[in-house]
Each structure stands twice: as structure tokens, then as C-alpha cells.
Amino acid sequence: MPEMLPPLPSDAQGRAILLLAPSARADLDDLQCLAARLYLDSLRREKRIEPEVILCDPEGAFGADLPARLGLTHPPRRLSVEGLPPCEPLICPPAMPMMTRAMLSLEWVRSEAISEVITVDLSGAGFYLALALRQGLLARPLELTVIETGGAKNHDFTAFRFPEFAEIGLYHMEAETLRRAGRRLLPSLGTGSAATETPTRLLFLLADSGLVELDWIDRLLPRLTEAQQVEEVQFLRPGAPLTAAQKAKAAQAAGRIGASVRFLTSSGERPKLSGPTLAVIVGRGGAAGLLAHLAASWGLPLASAHPVAAEDAADGPFARLPKSPTLSAVAIDGALRAPLAVATPAWQISTPAAAPVALASDDGPLVTVCLVTFNRPGMLREAIASLEAQTSAAFEVILVDDGSSTPDALAALDALEEPFARRGWRIIRKQNGYLGAARNTAAAEARTPYLLFMDDDNIAKPMMIERFLHAAQASGADVLTCFNDSFRQTLPDATGYNRPQVTHRRLFMGGAEGLTPLYNILGDANALVRRSTFEAVGGFHEDYGVTHEDWEFFLAASRTGARLEVLPEALFYYRVADISMTTVTQMERNLFHSTAPLLAGEGAPAGYFILRSLAKTFGFAPFETTKDP
The missing domain is CATH 3.40.50 (Rossmann fold)
Known part of the structure; x- marks a missing residue:
């Protein structure tokens, strides 16, 4: 190679x-x-x-x-x-x-x-x-x-x-x-030349932090039948020298076979070796592959510390030392008796083929913006103005009023009827049922391939819909969340536009399920969702007075096989307030919903107790008062 x-x-x-x-x-x-x-x-x-x-x-x-x-x-x-x-x-x-x-x-x-x-x-x-x-x-x-x-x-x-x-x-x-x-490079080994000298030194290259304590060395060295020809045992861990205790243990083990010991340091350059040396890689997996490539670049023969299992064959013919090296001495003995070939450093190069995704045209609406509101006419006007300023025209708006009751809010809704009808947008008024129910109502009326959920206190940036659509069509993602810029107030700029005063940017990871029990790393509810995916998952939960419906939906979608990604740009302004739904609702019930997809099925009770244990261990207070089921 x-x-x-x-x-x-x-x-x-x-x-x-x-x-x-x-x-x-x-x-x-x-x-x-x-x-x-x-x-x-x-x-x-x-x-x-x-x-x-x-x-x-x-x-x-x-x-x-x-x-x-x-x-x-x-x-x-x-x-x-x-x-x-x-x-x-x-x-x-x-x-x-x-x-x-x-x-x-x-x-x-x-x-x-x-x-x-x-x-x-x-x-x-x-x-x-x-x-x-x-x-x-x-x-x-x-x-x-x-x-x-x-x-x-x-x-x-x-x-x-x-x-x-x-x-x-x-x-x-x-x-x-x-x-x-687009391209992946994997350190590997190629065919080399025969070694010219019989090794008289062992160089243990340490890759695995689980083996660095050197407990195995006392069991390995005494088993070498060719120990009499080992004059020196050397240890090297690139980038991290051994501790004094580790060095003392290694020196004792080497002394039992009559060999001296030396501890080398190297950040990649070839160390000064005192004689013919056999490299033994201590570790498994990718780190061992790095060290095998390194030893080959130094011109050292490599010992196979134990027989290569079939499932490990793709890792290459380099040495790997198991946790209990009962057979390692046999392999090293063989390498000491018969000098091995010196491999050459090489690279496996792969170029995964990306599946092309056809981009849809802008003929007709592709996105329904599911906008929900409740008694916030001023914020609603700002949200609608931001939608009217979009660079893409491939969308419609369904505004669901979740039971607004104040005169200002009702008057604002009445005033929106005519401009909405002129654009082909719709307003649906319903009895108050909380966020999940309001969003589901809008989604049920949509007929476009994509849904974009938006709350009345958020403000869209001008390219929000254009960027969401392009990313979804190019990637084939089923659910796209994004970054957002948080703000507490708006101030008029030189043109009179009330510009959000950004304080922070909120980043997300997308489908990182392992972090979701304690952190919503998936994304904000202001997200683009394929309508068929939304319907397959079943929409948002509709429990009144309970939030985290977006967190639960994203996790449920991911666990049912939908591709959830984060678009790595801030596409909207996220309003921060001292009083919000998450501050006036019961956190225990919210968290139960956000973790429900992880706890579903026969393993739910065990999963729940594991979650509580982790939460308490890491000081996540809301679970400390949760009653056991």
C-alpha cells in the first residue's frame, strides 16, 4: 500500500x-x-x-x-x-x-x-x-x-x-x-523489507490509557522464554510521560529478567535507540493504529502481541496487547527468534460518495409557517413583519390564536384578517389548549411538504425560510433546527426599525441523543420539519400546563429513524424573558416529557431510575423531589 x-x-x-x-x-x-x-x-x-x-x-x-x-x-x-x-x-x-x-x-x-x-x-x-x-x-x-x-x-x-x-x-x-x-485518511501499514538485525530491545508504545498503570508488565515479561536476549526494555507514551510510580513498577519488572529499563519521550520524531529494537504496541483500536504507523515510520519491526481476531483484521497487522496478555509472550518470543519484516507507513484513503438530492423549485409554497400566539399583539406584529420581509416567497402562514382574551390582542387579530386573506394566509381561532395543541392545529391544516414552527415572541431573520429550505433539500434531513441569537429588548435603529439587541448566541448539536436526558442539545421549537415525519411521529404532546413538547418531539423523531440535523447558522432572534412557560410550569413534569422517548418500552422503570441517579449525581435539582413510580 x-x-x-x-x-x-x-x-x-x-x-x-x-x-x-x-x-x-x-x-x-x-x-x-x-x-x-x-x-x-x-x-x-x-x-x-x-x-x-x-x-x-x-x-x-x-x-x-x-x-x-x-x-x-x-x-x-x-x-x-x-x-x-x-x-x-x-x-x-x-x-x-x-x-x-x-x-x-x-x-x-x-x-x-x-x-x-x-x-x-x-x-x-x-x-x-x-x-x-x-x-x-x-x-x-x-x-x-x-x-x-x-x-x-x-x-x-x-x-x-x-x-x-x-x-x-x-x-x-x-x-x-x-x-x-469528502475524504478520510486512516493511518495504516504497507509491505516493507526484511529486518537486518535480531532485536535485543523491546519498545512498548503505550496507546491505551487503561493499560498505562502497567499492571500487565509483571505478568508478561517473566513469560518470555527468549528473555535472556532482551538487554533493555523501553517505554514511550507520546505526549504524556509516565508517572514516578509507573516508572518504578516498570523498572522492577525489567529487573526480574535482568534487563535495564529506559523511558523515552517523543512527540513524533524518532527517539535515539541504543540497539536493534522490536516495537510492541500496547493498546487496541485506532490509537494502536497511530502508534503502529509511527513505529513503521521509525523503521522498527512490529510484534503481533496476540493473534489477530477476524473482527480485528481490518485494523492491520500491528501489535495489540489485550487486557490479560496470556498469549502475548508467545508472539513476542517468536518475533525475538525470527526478525520480522519492517513495514512501511501508509494511508488508507476513502472518498464516501454523497447521494445527490434534487432541489425543488420555488413554484408554489413549500413551507407552512405554523405561527402561534396568545395575548401578545405587540410581539405578534414584530413576528409577522419579519415573515413579510423574507427573501423567499415559497411559504404560507397559518396563524393559530390559542384563545387570546385581551381587547388589544383581539383587535390585533381582527386587523390581520384582511392582509392575511390578501396573501392567501389563514387565521384559526381556538380555545386555549397550550403550545402543543396550538401547533398541532396549524400542522393539521397544512398541505405543504414542510412545516416551520414559530412562536409569536420570536423574530425571523430575512433569510430564515430560504436557508432552511435549501439546507433541507440539499441534505435530505427530516428535521432541521438551527442556532439563534437571544435578546431581551429591541431598540430603533437609524431607519426606525426595532432591532433586537443580541446578548448571546444559542448553539445546538442536533441528534446527540446521549446528552438529552439533562440538556436540550437538539434545538429550539423554531424548526423546519418534513410534514410526513411530523405526522408519523404524532406531533407534539398536548398535556395542558406542561412544556418541553419540542424537546420530546425532536427526541422521538430521532429515535424513530428520522434524520435530525442542526443548521449551523442563527436564523432567528429568540426573545428571553424572566417569566416564560418554562418558569411558570412544573419542571419535573416538563422533564418527564422531554425524556419520555428514552424511557418508553419495557425498560422504562430501569431507565427512569438511571436517569434520576445521573441527575442527582450531577446536581440536577428538579429530579430530587420526583416521586418514584
Whole structure:
């Protein structure tokens, strides 16, 4: 398998960048840096032009040694984006730093003459960029290339690490980035040449944080029948040196077979070795693949630490050490007796084919805006004015009045009858039944392929419907939520327009179900939904005095197979008030609805108690007073 990587674009086509951003944990950052270093070193061996390295690291999480770890002669440039509101931290505090960096990365790429972005799956930095590409939202063509490491989920599961909420968010971000990448690069091994020397040293390359405590070394080394020829045992964990306790344990184990011990440090460059060395990869999954590629680039023979199982064959012929290495000594003995071939570093390159989606024309309405109101005539006028200012004409409006009773509200509705009729829009008046029932009433009257739900206190940006429609048709998504810009008041500008005074931007992830028990990471109710999907799910719940109907609907749609995505742009202004439906309703009942799709079926009681336990563990107060079923 050749090492040759795809050519980077020429200057005339726009430049290529290698985009790096901190991940959920420091050890994942170490693996990300290693993957980036392997990619850059491959270009250097081929004497190819390197992409510019760009950091999205507002917090300064990467250390000052990053240039050395990447083999650079100068510090990478840090991206900067001006004029954006701060991100609302309460949407999902554990994952918000990663989401913010992904949003900043997308906005920076929009403003630059970039034709290719290369990133590593572990960072999550390409998440919103991948969505924007899939949804056809970028103004010019761009290639997204992702270097695969196996992913944080694979790394954590093989290490028996229970994920925190930030890691659960990263699992979703990296999976979606890979799913929508135009090109994927996986470190691998190619056919090499025979080793010329019999190894007298073992180099354990540590990939798996679950094995770093070195408990296995006491069981492994004494089993080596060829131990007499091992003069030195070496240990290396790229980016993270061993602790004093780990070093003491390793030294004791090496001493029992009469070998010296040495601890090496390397961020990717070949360390100085004292003699013929056999590399043994300690770990499984993608991280082990990175280290196998690294050892091959150093010209070291690799031992298979245990027989390759059929399900692992795709990982390549590199060493993997199981949690209980009972057979590892046999494999290492064989490699010590008969020198192995030295593999060459290579890359598996895949280019997933994107299924083309036909874009519908603007002939006739494609979207029904399901607008609901209750006793807020001033806000309603602002919402309607924002719809009248839309850049797309492919929509109609069904306004449902949910039992307004004040004279001002009734007069405002009467005044809207004639202009609505002139546009072919409709007004439906009904008895008060709460948000879910009002939205369902509007949806039941719609005949267009898509529904767009909107509350009377929100204000649409002029391109809201145009962008929603284009993204839905380009991606084939069944449900599209989006970012929004929150505000508390409007002030007149120079033209007299009451402009919302934005305080924060609210980001969402889309279908990240693992975070939904405690956080609505799915999106706001102001969303575009395929009408057939809405009908298949059954619409919103209609329990009076209970909210979270949008949260429950999105989760139910996702769990029934609908494709739920977030459109990574702020398409409307979201009004924030001290008194709202979520503040005047009972949070326990709201949360029960928002998690009901997760608790449905035979496993509901067990799921409910697990949810309560997690909520209490992480200090989520509303569940502490919930009565057990």
C-alpha cells in the first residue's frame, strides 16, 4: 500500500489548512497531535508542500511545545473571528467549549480563501463545517478531509473508561464529521523489507490509557522464554510521560529478567535507540493504529502481541496487547527468534460518495409557517413583519390564536384578517389548549411538504425560510433546527426599525441523543420539519400546563429513524424573558416529557431510575423531589 497522500490544492485553487482544536481531554489532545504529526511527516517524506496549521484554541489549552510536537519551525497561526455574540453557556455546559470552537472554525473558514480543510476526528472542530457542506450553505466549493484515529468513543470503550458528558458530545461531533467528510485518511501499514538485525530491545508504545498503570508488565515479561536476549526494555507514551510510580513498577519488572529499563519521550520524531529494537504496541483500536504507523515510520519491526481476531483484521497487522496478555509472550518470543519484516507507513484513503438530492423549485409554497400566539399583539406584529420581509416567497402562514382574551390582542387579530386573506394566509381561532395543541392545529391544516414552527415572541431573520429550505433539500434531513441569537429588548435603529439587541448566541448539536436526558442539545421549537415525519411521529404532546413538547418531539423523531440535523447558522432572534412557560410550569413534569422517548418500552422503570441517579449525581435539582413510580 503506497504512502502517497492526495495532492493539496494549488495557490490558484485556494489554500489548504490543517485545523486543530482542543478536544474533551488532554490525552485525546495528545492523540490528535500525534495524528497530525504523522500526516505532516508523510508529506515531508514525500517532499510535498505542507498545509498551513491553524489553531482554534481561544482558551490556550495547547501548550507552548505544540510546534515541536508537530515538527514546525514556528508557532501555528490562531484563528480569530470578530463581531460574533458570546455563546450561551447553559445550553450544554460540558460540551459548549467544543461547540463554540466548531462554530468559530466554520465562521473563520467562511471568511478565508480556503479550498481544503484537513482536521482530526478527535477535535470536533470540523463538526459544523461538515454540516454546512452537507447542507450546501458555503458560498464556494471546499473539501473536508478528516484524519481518522478510531475516535474518542473507540478509545474510551477499549480503555473501559466511562464517558463524561463532554465526551458524549464529542462522540456525536466526530461521528457526524466523519459521516460528512469528502475524504478520510486512516493511518495504516504497507509491505516493507526484511529486518537486518535480531532485536535485543523491546519498545512498548503505550496507546491505551487503561493499560498505562502497567499492571500487565509483571505478568508478561517473566513469560518470555527468549528473555535472556532482551538487554533493555523501553517505554514511550507520546505526549504524556509516565508517572514516578509507573516508572518504578516498570523498572522492577525489567529487573526480574535482568534487563535495564529506559523511558523515552517523543512527540513524533524518532527517539535515539541504543540497539536493534522490536516495537510492541500496547493498546487496541485506532490509537494502536497511530502508534503502529509511527513505529513503521521509525523503521522498527512490529510484534503481533496476540493473534489477530477476524473482527480485528481490518485494523492491520500491528501489535495489540489485550487486557490479560496470556498469549502475548508467545508472539513476542517468536518475533525475538525470527526478525520480522519492517513495514512501511501508509494511508488508507476513502472518498464516501454523497447521494445527490434534487432541489425543488420555488413554484408554489413549500413551507407552512405554523405561527402561534396568545395575548401578545405587540410581539405578534414584530413576528409577522419579519415573515413579510423574507427573501423567499415559497411559504404560507397559518396563524393559530390559542384563545387570546385581551381587547388589544383581539383587535390585533381582527386587523390581520384582511392582509392575511390578501396573501392567501389563514387565521384559526381556538380555545386555549397550550403550545402543543396550538401547533398541532396549524400542522393539521397544512398541505405543504414542510412545516416551520414559530412562536409569536420570536423574530425571523430575512433569510430564515430560504436557508432552511435549501439546507433541507440539499441534505435530505427530516428535521432541521438551527442556532439563534437571544435578546431581551429591541431598540430603533437609524431607519426606525426595532432591532433586537443580541446578548448571546444559542448553539445546538442536533441528534446527540446521549446528552438529552439533562440538556436540550437538539434545538429550539423554531424548526423546519418534513410534514410526513411530523405526522408519523404524532406531533407534539398536548398535556395542558406542561412544556418541553419540542424537546420530546425532536427526541422521538430521532429515535424513530428520522434524520435530525442542526443548521449551523442563527436564523432567528429568540426573545428571553424572566417569566416564560418554562418558569411558570412544573419542571419535573416538563422533564418527564422531554425524556419520555428514552424511557418508553419495557425498560422504562430501569431507565427512569438511571436517569434520576445521573441527575442527582450531577446536581440536577428538579429530579430530587420526583416521586418514584
